[in-house]
Ligand SMILES: Nc1nc2c(c(=O)[nH]1)N[C@H]1C(S)=C(S)[C@@H](COP(=O)(O)O)O[C@H]1N2
């Protein structure tokens with residue numbers, strides 16, 4: 173934690189306002205940087221403020237959009253780099269008789285629709301397929317490199333668009349800044365939920381996934397559909413997506429409610 177003492181007084185003041193738990197995150201981030209996650213470390217420098225301290229500066233909505241504008245990509249890997257799968261976190265996966273073949277996805281606030289849009293896995297699979305190998309970092313201090321297969325959230329949003337905040341119709345590909353600013357995703361039982369800034373949701377590496385390492389998702393990895401969002405920590409990689417809601421109000425978030433950074437960005 174030596175580096176913490178070197179931060180400027182603004183950050184120190186912010187630290188004073190943080191919970192012990194957030195402080196723990198700072199330690200974990202420092203540990204990550206120490207163990208050679210240089211990309212992570214440099215990303216923090218780019219943004220000026222290490223992310224665990226950003227909670228006090230959340231008025232700065234520019235963080236996510238910045239990432240989007242710079243076009244920064246998470247590193248991608250080869251099949252030879254894949255690491256063993258790990259399972260972690262089962263909040264929202266409690267239903268014992270959950271049947272993925274009966275599953276549907278509810279999309280709220282699709283542009284021009286008064287009623288929720290209800291989709292099946294077949295509907296999702298009709299969208300362009302993307303495969304990528306990226307690393308998922310759990311805040312507990314481990315990571316895994318996974319081959320994810322699914323559809324870009326950006327492709328999904330182009331087909332099922334959020335509303336615009338202007339009088340123009342939404343243009344997901346060309347004018348993402350005009351869209352409502354957030355996306356909420358929840359498990360079917362609403363026990364686990366994540367809030368995402370639109371820029372991170374539309375990042376080209378953010379995928380709605382139905383396969384990991386060439387196999388359909390298992391139940392404990394979030395079958396039949398989960399989020400892979402390598403610009404965020406593991407906590408945001410929601411398993412078993414039941415609903416997607418476009419909104420201009422910053423959504424509630426399971427771990428942010430426990431005092432963690434809302435962005436949880438890498
Ligand atoms: N529904 C749900 N999704 C979740 C969690 C959870 O508890 N419930 N935990 C998160 C955390 S903390 C991590 S690190 C990853 C782990 O994904 P994995 O089980 O595929 O390794 O899932 C994320 N998604």
Ligand SMILES: [Mo]
Nearest residue numbers: 310311406407
């Ligand atoms: Mo995690």
